[in-house]
Amino acid sequence: MLNVKNLIKAVSSITFVASLGLVGIGTVNAASTAAPLGSAEVEPTNPVAKKGDKIFVVVKDSKNQKVNVVNAKNHTTGEKVKMGTTWKVKATKKVNSKRIYRIGNQKQWLRSKDVVKN
Secondary structure, rough: OHHHHHHHHHHHHHHHHHHHHHHHHHHHHHOOOOOOOOOOOOOOOOOOOOOEEEEEEOOOOOOEEEEEEEEOOOOEEHHHHHHHHEEOOOEEEEOEEEEEOOOOOOOOOOHHHHHEEO
């Protein structure tokens, strides 16, 4: 009778350890597989305009059809530019991690959020 009890304990412990090992392997395989990127997860590209490129002024506010002109330090000036105008980039600059484009003389700059590359 003792042999049967010892045999049952040994077999049950072996199957328990084997089942834990299989569960561990299953979770490792499930965690290591990566799902492919869907079309919604692809980051949109934002091309940066360079010197000589043409840019087009866009406005998000439909009531105010003008965009503020900034200076070289990215501070607004009193000047404004109409929506829909096309400019040639004379220079680009990054101020406080914001990109600006020079459009006219040394004092006229536009923020990148207000323009698109044409």
